Amino acid sequence: MQGATLDMTAVQVDGDLLLPAHSSWLQTARRHVEQVAQRAGLDAQRSARFVYAVNEAVTNAIRHGKPDGEGRISLRTVLEESSLTVHVQDSGSFSMPSTPPGQDAESGRGFALMSSFADEIRLDLRPGATTVTLVACLP
Amino acid sequence: MSSFYVISDDTVEGDVAIIAMGGEVDLDASPALRERIFSHIKAGRRRIVLDLTDVTFIDSTAVGVLVGAVTRLRESGGGSVAVVCPEQREALSVVVPAGGANIVRQVFEVTGLDAGVALCGSREQALHELALAG
Numbered sequence: 004m005q006g007a008t009l010d011m012t013a014v015q016v017d018g019d020l021l022l023p024a025h026s027s028w029l030q031t032a033r034r035h036v037e038q039v040a041q042r043a044g045l046d047a048q049r050s051a052r053f054v055y056a057v058n059e060a061v062t063n064a065i066r067h068g069k070p071d072g073e074g075r076i077s078l079r080t081v082l083e084e085s086s087l088t089v090h091v092q093d094s095g096s097f098s099m100p101s102t103p104p105g106q107d108a109e110s111g112r113g114f115a116l117m118s119s120f121a122d123e124i125r126l127d128l129r130p131g132a133t134t135v136t137l138v139a140c141l142p
Numbered sequence: 143m144s145s146f147y148v149i150s151d152d153t154v155e156g157d158v159a160i161i162a163m164g165g166e167v168d169l170d171a172s173p174a175l176r177e178r179i180f181s182h183i184k185a186g187r188r189r190i191v192l193d194l195t196d197v198t199f200i201d202s203t204a205v206g207v208l209v210g211a212v213t214r215l216r217e218s219g220g221g222s223v224a225v226v227c228p229e230q231r232e233a234l235s236v237v238v239p240a241g242g243a244n245i246v247r248q249v250f251e252v253t254g255l256d257a258g259v260a261l262c263g264s265r266e267q268a269l270h271e272l273a274l275a276g
Contacts, residue, residue, distance in 0.1 A: 026170035030145060033166075033199070051245040058201055062169045112253045113202035119252050 011074060020078040022061070024070035024093070032061045032078060036089060039080045043087040043141055053087070053139040056121035059113045060091040060135040068093030068133055085141050086122075092134040146171035149196060151178060158189040158272060160265070164196030167204040176207045179223075183214055188221030189272040193265060195228055200246050205253050212258040222275040224260040224268035225250060 011023040013031055020035055022028045036057045040050035057078070064076045071077075071094045079090040118124055123138035145165040152160050159182040167175060182190060190211065194200065208223055215221030227247045250261045260275070262268040 026168065029168045029170060030166060033168075052248070055199075055201075055245055055249070058168065058199075062201060062203065065169065112205060116202055116249065116252055120248075 014075070018079055018081065020080075021071075021073075021075040022078065023074055024065050024068070024076045026062075026065055029058060029061060029065070033058055035078065036080070039082060039089075040087060040139070043082055043139070045087065045139060045141070049139065052120040053089075053137070056117045056124075056137050057089050057091065059117040059120075060089075060137060063110075063113065063135070064091055064093040064095075064133070067095070069095035083141075087139045087141060088136060089138075090134050090136045092132060094131055095133050096128075096130045146174065148174075148178070149193075153182070153187065156189065156269075156273070157187050158191060158269065159187045160191040160193060162193035162195070164198075166199035167194075167197055168199065168201045169203045172201075172203040172207050175204060176210070179207065179211045180214070183211065183218065183221075188215060188218070189275075190215075190221070190223045191226060191265065191268045191272065192223065193226040193268075194246055195226055197227075197246055200249055202249075202253065205249065208259050222260065222272050223258070224262050224271050226262050226265055226268050228263050 013023065013028060014021040020032070022032055033054050036054045037050060040053055045053060061076070061078065068076065076091065076093040079092070081088040117137070121137040122140045125136040127134040127136065146163065146167055147165050149162040149164050150160070154160055161178055163175070179190060192208070208225070212223050215223070227250060229244065229247060250259070260268070260271045262271055
């Protein structure tokens with residue numbers, strides 16, 4: 004959370020929502036995805052589940068990832084005929100963290116929830132860019 | 143800012159702590175939740191009810207807080223945590239149908255049950271579960 008201050012704002016650039024990498028912005032991320040899910044025609048149940056999955060990914064990016072030079076992470080939404088896709092990207096280089104006992108259980112839990120609540124998950128891991136992609140298939 | 147709020151935080155007969163919350167319990171809110179629960183444990187309470195009737199969202203960090211509480215209780219000689227999460231919620235006079243967007247219950251069904259946390263439909267049921275657990 005270094006680099007993210009209280010007077011930061013979220014910024015929208017084309018289809019990307021750039022959020023300060025701080026937990027106080029999670030609600031904004033959820034509202035944003037809710038709106039897109041509604042536009043995509045997902046029902047209340049599916050929408051809530053998909054928003055949940057994206058929240059987990061954004062939470063991970065904030066907790067374990069690294070913000071960009073301006074203290075932000077990005078959410079890109081792609082709405083297509085048969086799918087709604089959200090890419091959550093941070094500037095960290097993903098590596099298996101050495102975590103204290105118990106922490107693994109929590110990460111495992113978060114991941115189990117993410118995979119239960121999205122139709123598809125993809126991970127793109129590169130130096131300086133970690134992207135979690137979540138997909139909801141549209142009816 | 144998170145929309146999380148505490149509705150009430152009481153200790154009732156049998157030295158049971160009942161914390162009722164509302165809103166969205168995410169990474170921003172879970173430290174406050176942890177503080178509340180652990181202050182009860184520090185005060186010697188071994189039975190804790192978390193009433194999530196008015197909670198509309200809860201994430202894995204919050205579930206992690208509950209797991210941490212269960213662990214701490216075990217280390218302190220025993221105790222239990224019960225969560226109230228009705229299958230049907232009435233919020234602002236709108237009835238949420240069973241199977242509707244009750245994400246909180248779904249989260250517990252995916253993770254909470256193996257965390258040693260009892261999932262209950264009402265406060266009465268929660269208090270009953272805690273009494274049974276001893």
